[in-house]
Each structure stands twice: as structure tokens, then as C-alpha cells.
Amino acid sequence: MTESLNVTVDRRDGLAVIYTEGYINNQGGEEIARVAYKLIDEGFKVLLLNLGGTKIVNSIGISILIEIIEKMIEIGGRLGFCCLTPTIEKTFHIMGLAQYAPIFSDETSAVAELKA
Amino acid sequence: MSAERSGPGSFGPSQPWGELLALAEDETGERALLERLLSLWCANHGASAAALYLDRRGAVEQVAAVGRGLPVLLAEESLRQAEPGRVRLPGGWLLFSPPGLAGSMGNDPLPLLLASVLKSARLRHELKDQQFQVNYRVVELEALYDVGLAVSATLDLDRVSEEILLRAVSLLDARRGALYILEDGRHRLDRTFGGEAGRWLGAEEPALAAFLAGAEAPAELLPGARYLLGVPILFENNPRGMLVVGDKESRRGVGPFLPGDRRTLGLFANQAAIALENARLHLRALEQERLEREMQVAAEIQRRILPKQAPPLPGFQLTGWNRPAREVGGDYFDLFTTRDGVALVVGDVTGKGIPAALMVSTLHSALHLLLDQIGFGPALLERLSRHILESSTANKFITMIIAEVNPRTSGLRYVNAGHNPGFLLRGDGRVDELPSSGVPLGLLPGSRYEMREVPLEPGDLVCLYSDGITEAESMVDEEFGNDRLIDLLRRHRDEPLAGILDAIRTEVGEHAQGRPQGDDQTVVLLRRDPE
Numbered sequence: 001m002t003e004s005l006n007v008t009v010d011r012r013d014g015l016a017v018i019y020t021e022g023y024i025n026n027q028g029g030e031e032i033a034r035v036a037y038k039l040i041d042e043g044f045k046v047l048l049l050n051l052g053g054t055k056i057v058n059s060i061g062i063s064i065l066i067e068i069i070e071k072m073i074e075i076g077g078r079l080g081f082c083c084l085t086p087t088i089e090k091t092f093h094i095m096g097l098a099q100y101a102p103i104f105s106d107e108t109s110a111v112a113e114l115k116a
Numbered sequence: 117m118s119a120e121r122s123g124p125g126s127f128g129p130s131q132p133w134g135e136l137l138a139l140a141e142d143e144t145g146e147r148a149l150l151e152r153l154l155s156l157w158c159a160n161h162g163a164s165a166a167a168l169y170l171d172r173r174g175a176v177e178q179v180a181a182v183g184r185g186l187p188v189l190l191a192e193e194s195l196r197q198a199e200p201g202r203v204r205l206p207g208g209w210l211l212f213s214p215p216g217l218a219g220s221m222g223n224d225p226l227p228l229l230l231a232s233v234l235k236s237a238r239l240r241h242e243l244k245d246q247q248f249q250v251n252y253r254v255v256e257l258e259a260l261y262d263v264g265l266a267v268s269a270t271l272d273l274d275r276v277s278e279e280i281l282l283r284a285v286s287l288l289d290a291r292r293g294a295l296y297i298l299e300d301g302r303h304r305l306d307r308t309f310g311g312e313a314g315r316w317l318g319a320e321e322p323a324l325a326a327f328l329a330g331a332e333a334p335a336e337l338l339p340g341a342r343y344l345l346g347v348p349i350l351f352e353n354n355p356r357g358m359l360v361v362g363d364k365e366s367r368r369g370v371g372p373f374l375p376g377d378r379r380t381l382g383l384f385a386n387q388a389a390i391a392l393e394n395a396r397l398h399l400r401a402l403e404q405e406r407l408e409r410e411m412q413v414a415a416e417i418q419r420r421i422l423p424k425q426a427p428p429l430p431g432f433q434l435t436g437w438n439r440p441a442r443e444v445g446g447d448y449f450d451l452f453t454t455r456d457g458v459a460l461v462v463g464d465v466t467g468k469g470i471p472a473a474l475m476v477s478t479l480h481s482a483l484h485l486l487l488d489q490i491g492f493g494p495a496l497l498e499r500l501s502r503h504i505l506e507s508s509t510a511n512k513f514i515t516m517i518i519a520e521v522n523p524r525t526s527g528l529r530y531v532n533a534g535h536n537p538g539f540l541l542r543g544d545g546r547v548d549e550l551p552s553s554g555v556p557l558g559l560l561p562g563s564r565y566e567m568r569e570v571p572l573e574p575g576d577l578v579c580l581y582s583d584g585i586t587e588a589e590s591m592v593d594e595e596f597g598n599d600r601l602i603d604l605l606r607r608h609r610d611e612p613l614a615g616i617l618d619a620i621r622t623e624v625g626e627h628a629q630g631r632p633q634g635d636d637q638t639v640v641l642l643r644r645d646p647e
């Protein structure tokens with residue numbers, strides 16, 4: 001099992017996709033936040049978090065993701081999630097993340113929708 | 117930063133009240149309002165940067181800032197003492213730079229405004245936190261519900277175990293976890309998350325028992341973890357394993373688990389117990405199914421071993437019958453043509469079921485092969501005994517009587533290796549026995565046997581049988597016995613052999629009075645045609 005979170009980024013025209021692999025906990029969440037805020041500083045206003053490599057997320061990780069969503073709203077940007085496990089998708093719905101950040105089943109449809 | 121300098125302490129009608137009010141009315145403009153106020157404060161006090169911090173959940177987080185160089189998070193320890201460049205506000209802090217500026221607010225109303233907005237921010241954050249906690253309880257309940265569904269929907273223990281461990285780790289905000297299954301008095305590591313764990317732990321170790329009761333964890337459990345929580349996996353109060361999590365996370369790092377966490381972990385352990393029990397029962401059912409399939413195959417093999425019909429024997433009638441007590445049995449009979457006539461065999465392997473059936477199969481193959489090589493006689497049984505002794509486990513042996521009838525001479529040669537004596541019913545009603553001349557096959561090394569021969573007169577009836585006939589017990593534990601069998605043979609001697617077999621089956625059954633058949637039953641009958 002993956003112990004720590006690996007984050008990679010794919011910068012595209014007007015949109016950046018953040019790929020995660022591993023546990024989104026305090027450390028993992030902070031790493032995602034660091035990458036997201038760096039992308040915001042670079043001028044990206046549309047971010048997609050592809051959590052296809054993540055099977056587990058805890059409450060600290062969720063609170064950090066909420067902060068990133070709040071930040072995106074504050075700057076007038078958009079954030080979406082894709083490729084979630086059913087468990088994580090259900091958790092995001094209950095925790096209210098889905099209310100402010102749309103959830104997509106796959107990356108292609110997510111990119112198309114977020115760029116529209 | 118834009119600075120509208122009006123001089124330290126001054127805050128008059130020239131200030132942008134309208135703009136501030138507009139920002140205050142905007143529900144999403146809290147940060148903008150704070151930044152505007154900070155900007156005004158900087159202008160009034162000559163600061164290049166200022167930031168506002170909120171005490172929240174034990175951390176001190178920045179909620180707004182203007183200018184650069186001030187930290188996003190503050191360590192609580194660093195705020196215990198008053199230092200230049202910081203002002204304590206109700207529920208938070210104001211930091212500014214350069215720190216050499218006067219910290220006194222004089223008659224400046226800005227800090228009051230900042231404190232007021234800060235209080236509002238604090239209330240909003242508390243509300244958000246409470247909503248977060250409520251939502252997370254729902255997540256916890258849903259997780260338990262989902263795990264319960266998974267446990268009832270699948271017998272894949274591997275999948276369920278992973279689900280349980282991952283859910284427990286995430287819901288308890290743990291950094292690590294491990295699931296152990298009790299095997300042979302020791303806890304075997306089934307899976308781990310977030311790092312290494314001890315592979316085997318003695319279930320009886322006092323340190324482990326103490327840990328599960330709430331004491332310190334043994335060092336080898338989750339090496340490197342500072343805070344551990346573990347609960348036993350119990351099914352009907354019987355230990356089945358152990359669920360362990362390590363290092364509870366917060367925004368500031370890791371710490372000990374909370375009292376309620378033990379209960380939550382226990383709920384997951386309960387699900388694990390059900391999953392383990394389901395898996396155990398499923399494996400047992402599969403094993404039973406496999407055994408039944410094997411038993412059916414063995415029964416089929418045994419049916420094929422038994423002769424389908426008696427070989428032709430001019431001047432004689434010949435038949436045989438067998439009924440195992442279980443699906444497969446340890447009795448054996450055979451009727452086959454030899455060089456000089458026809459052989460009749462009845463054997464009885466110790467034990468029942470599959471092991472006995474395997475011995476029967478071995479006996480059948482060896483008998484036919486050796487008979488071809490050695491021919492009928494004592495040497496055949498001596499060689500057969502050695503083969504059984506070498507190929508069977510301890511305490512396995514076979515009683516067997518083998519006879520050969522020669523239609524030309526009407527003589528019956530036989531060798532009895534520890535089997536019940538066969539009966540030869542003469543025409544005048546006398547009964548001669550065909551007694552044993554040696555120990556059962558495979559019992560002792562170097563066994564010797566003796567072949568005997570008796571002439572068969574017209575109408576003579578030979579009965580070979582297994583002890584399942586004569587030792588069939590009634591409800592009062594009375595055996596059918598040799599006398600009843602001999603009496604039956606006398607009463608039915610003139611009937612066709614099939615009729616005699618029917619009589620044996622009927623009378624033995626009536627004697628048993630419905631008592632389940634305890635042993636395999638076999639009969640072989642040979643009669644010389646009357647003149």
C-alpha cells in the first residue's frame with residue numbers, strides 16, 4: 001500500500017490537472033495545497049484534481065481540500081474532481097465538497113466541462 | 117499595498133466608511149474587509165505589512181494579510197510572550213512589520229473593528245467546524261453501513277479485510293494501521309497500512325493483552341508509531357484477531373487517540389469478526405462440498421471395481437452383493453476367471469470411508485497383477501500381504517478369503533487371511549467352515565498362509581461374507597450372528613441364489629429393526645448345480 005502521497009501536475013492550456021497517488025491525509029493534503037497554490041500563483045484559474053490513484057482520504061485531508069476550494073472560489077476560479085473511488089465520492093458528497101467542486105467520472109469529460 | 121496615511125492614531129471622517137460598510141454587508145467579503153482594515157491600519161501606523169490571526173482548534177491561522185513577509189501559521193508557543201510587532205486581540209492576534217513600530221493603539225478604533233470582524237470570523241469558523249464534524253459523523257455511519265453491506269455481500273475475506281482496515285485508518289484520522297488474524301494461538305499480520313508491522317505476535321503475551329485493554333503497545337507492533345490504539349476482534353467472545361491504528365493526525369502533527377476512537381475502532385472490529393466467521397464457515401462448506409465430490413468419485417470408482425456380473429462357470433451358479441455403510445466402503449468382493457476356473461474373493465479393510473476405499477482399490481489392482489504373475493495359492497497372499505504392509509499406513513490391514521473353484525474337478529481351493537470363516541452347506545445339511553489360516557494381509561511382515569481344498573458335491577452351497585452381515589446389531593445390541601446366517605442358508609438353500617441374497621438382506625434388515633447400518637455388508641454365494 002502507498003504510504004505517502006505522490007503529486008504530479010500536467011499543465012495544459014488554461015487548465016492544470018493535479019494527479020494524486022496515495023493517502024490524502026494531513027501531509028498529503030498539504031502537498032496538494034502547496035501544488036495548487038503554486039499553480040494559482042502561476043495564473044491557473046481552473047484546476048482538476050484527478051484522484052484515480054487515491055483510495056483513502058481522512059478528515060484532515062478533506063478540510064485541506066475544502067480550503068483549496070474556498071481559495072478557488074475567492075479568486076473566481078474553478079476546481080473539479082475526477083476518477084474518485086465510490087467511497088471517496090460518497091464522502092465528498094456528504095462533506096459538501098461536491099456542492100462547490102463538480103465531480104466527474106473520467107478526466108476527459110472533466111476537462112471538457114471545466115474548460116467550457 | 118496602498119497606504120492612505122492620516123497619521124498614527126487618527127481615524128476621522130475622511131476614512132472610507134461607505135466602502136467598509138459595503139464590504140461588511142457582502143457575506144463573501146469578510147477577507148476583503150479585513151484586508152481593507154489592515155491596509156488602513158498600516159497607513160495609520162506606518163507599517164509595511166500586517167496580518168490578522170485567529171485562534172482556532174488550537175492553531176493560530178492567518179485569516180487576512182496585507183504586505184509580505186508575515187507567516188501563514190503561528191506556533192502557539194511563540195505567542196506566549198508579548199513581543200514587538202504583535203498585538204493581542206480578543207480571539208486572535210495582529211502582527212505587523214516592521215516590528216519596531218509602537219504597539220500601542222492609543223485612540224485608534226481600527227483594532228476594535230478588526231477584533232469585531234475577527235470575532236465574526238471565529239463564529240463562522242466554529243459553525244463550519246461543527247457542520248464539518250456533523251457531516252463527518254455521517255461519513256462514519258455510512259462507512260460502517262457500507263462495510264456491513266460488503267461483509268454480507270461477499271465472501272472475499274481479502275477484499276473485506278482491506279476495506280475494514282482502510283476505513284478504520286481514514287475515519288480515525290490515523291496515519292497507520294494493521295489487521296491481525298489469530299492463527300494457532302498467534303496473531304498473524306494479515307495486512308498493514310502506512311508502514312511495517314510485526315508479522316507474528318503471541319496472543320498470550322501479557323504485553324499484548326495489556327495493550328488491548330488500553331495500556332502501552334508492545335514496541336514491535338507498529339515500529340516507529342508514537343501513539344497506538346488496538347482492539348480485539350471477537351466473535352461470540354472468542355478472539356479472532358486484532359485491529360490496530362497508529363498516530364492520530366491533526367493539522368499540527370500526530371497525537372494520541374481520543375476516548376471515543378476506541379469505540380469506533382471496536383465497531384470496525386465487530387465487522388471484521390463477522391467477515392472472518394463468514395469466511396471460515398464458507399471455507400468449511402467448500403471443504404465439505406469438495407469431500408462430497410471426492411466421495412462421489414470414490415464411490416463411482418468402487419462401483420466400477422466390483423464385478424457387474426459373475427463369469428460363466430459351467431455346472432455352478434455364482435453371485436455377489438455389496439452394500440457399503442457410507443458412500444464408499446472398505447468391503448471388497450470380486451468374481452473373475454482364472455487359469456483353472458473362477459476366483460471368488462471377499463475382503464474387509466479396517467476403517468471406513470475414503471481411506472478404506474483407497475485400500476480396496478490398492479488391493480484390487482495388486483490382486484489381479486500378482487495373480488497373473490504368481491498364480492493362485494499361499495504365495496499370492498504372502499506377496500499381497502507384503503505389498504499392503506508397504507503401501508498402507510500403520511494399523512491398516514485387510515482380512516480376505518479367496519477361493520478358486522475348478523469346474524473340471526469340482527474342487528474348491530481357498531486361502532483365508534484372517535477373514536470370517538466361509539460356510540459350506542452340504543447336501544445333508546451339515547455345515548463345514550472355511551477357516552482362516554493366517555493373519556490379515558498387511559498386519560505383520562513375513563506372514564505365511566496355507567491353502568486348503570475341499571470337494572464340492574452337487575447341491576453344495578458356499579457362502580462367503582463380511583462381518584457386516586454377522587455383526588449387524590439389533591436395537592438391544594444383539595448381533596445377527598453365525599447361527600442365524602447358517603439357519604437362513606438352510607431354510608433357503610434350494611432357492612435361486614438371488615432369492616437367498618434377498619433373504620439375507622431382508623432378515624439382516626429385520627434384525628437391525630431400523631438401526632442404521634454400522635458396517636459394510638458383502639455376500640458371495642456359489643452353488644454346485646444339483647444332479
